[in-house]
Amino acid sequence: MKHPAYSQLRPVTANAGVVLAPNPSYAALEGTNSWVLRGEGDSVSVVVDPGPQDEGHLNVLWSKATGPDEGNPANIAVVLLTHRHHDHAGGAHRFRQISGVQVRAFDKQYCYGGAEPLQDGEIISFEGLTPTIEVVHTPGHTADSVSFFIHSQGGTDDSDVEAIITGDTIAGRHTTMISETDGDLGAYLDTLATLRDRGSNVPLLPGHGPDQPNTAEIAQRYIDRRERRLEQVKQALAELGEDADVSEIVDYIYTDVDPVLRDAAAQSTRVTLRFLQKK
Template sequence: MEHPAYSQLRPVTASAAVVLCPNPGYAALEGTNSWVIRAPEDEYSIVIDPGPEDEGHLNVLHSRADKVGLILLTHRHHDHADGAHRFRQLTGAPVRAFDPTHCYGAEKLEDGEIIKIEGVTPQIEVVHTPGHTADAVCFFIWSGEPGSSTLEGIVTGDTIAGRHTTMISETDGDLGDYLRSLHMLKERGKGIPLLPGHGPDGADVSAFAEKYIGRREYRLQQIHEAWEKYGKDIELQKLIDVMYDDVDPVLRGAAEQSTRVALRYLAEHEGEGSGEDTPAGAE
């Protein structure tokens, strides 16, 4: 079974399988990936990102995940988190997120925390990866005890997508934080499978992270080149025209948001390099 496989439980690693929500679009690619974490013999499962408040998807996810002991969120965006409260009603499981306002019946997640629950063999390492949003986290899926078992994959939410790149939220995202998160994933993700929030899974988180860093650097370079040619007082819309001349017009708003974030980063880091990008598909 290969991506995309709607409403099916598609195994990806020994302990991680995915149910693809049928909410395709420019932002969500083929849809939101809802991850089900459990070993084959486990009585319970952990579900990561139940997705939007789509009753059909939530019921299918419930049937595929069976007994759910815990619900986790990678970040606050609606296509990942809006269905969490309803999924809690269906399963009785608590919801945990880095932002306490999105938690139901449980405490907020902590950076570096190891999640282990009765009835589920895999353990999950919580790693705060701000940038896309301030509350973004990645979940490192271990087959057992972290450090002494296999790191089967990293659930990245929208920090890294399975295809294209992702935008940074203008409200609570930060390019500097995002670059630090990407560099960490580049180091820790060498040879580790990518389990993204959208798009197909990948073989090496590090390779995706390196590509993302390069793309951000390219966008910053474009801004510097535009400043040299047109001056730093270039109008925003003109700058976007120069930078995103090959981007679908439907993504114009997202390109503008990305450019504003890049300009904010440059204003805060005079003379420093690194990059920014357009959301050519993932949120």
């Protein structure tokens, strides 16, 4: 089954499948990937990023996460959020009402049902669930962004990591915007280095777009792109002067930018300037 596949559970790895939310846009690509973690024959499942508040999608997701696997239904143990943005977490409260389970996030204000916030380095496991889930704080896109390393055999090192769920930290196609409120380019570059170093030949399960076979390769591509952009901004400042405004820098760098993308280019430039000013 090729991506996209709305209203279906598409198996991706041995213990992870995806239900694609019907919210396509330039930023969300084909839509938000809602991940269901569950091994063959497992009586328990975990949902990652229920997506936007779309009643149809949330009910389909609940059905797929609890539905028969070789005749064995499952109970959802918990809902996990990669970060707070509405296209990933907007439906979390409603999904809790549908499923009755807790919702956990890195930021406590996005936890529901009395759940404790996620902790960096925490290992999440449940009886009846084959994979264990390692929480890795990966800030940059937002301050609360986390990635989930899916361990197929309950390991404590990377030898049994079968996939990495990255939310918006790395997308399956195109690039990722950094939040101007609590995003940080320096933290993002550190995060990408971590994913590169730990993700060699490990499948990437992104928040948007198709899954990819090698997280490290995509992370390095992201690093290279950000470093090229940094050099372009430095060059623009050298040519235009240190007091050049964002609009002038965008005109200098993005000579053929689509007008629809100009606001995104300006945001990226402001984030880059903020990073350079800290150095």
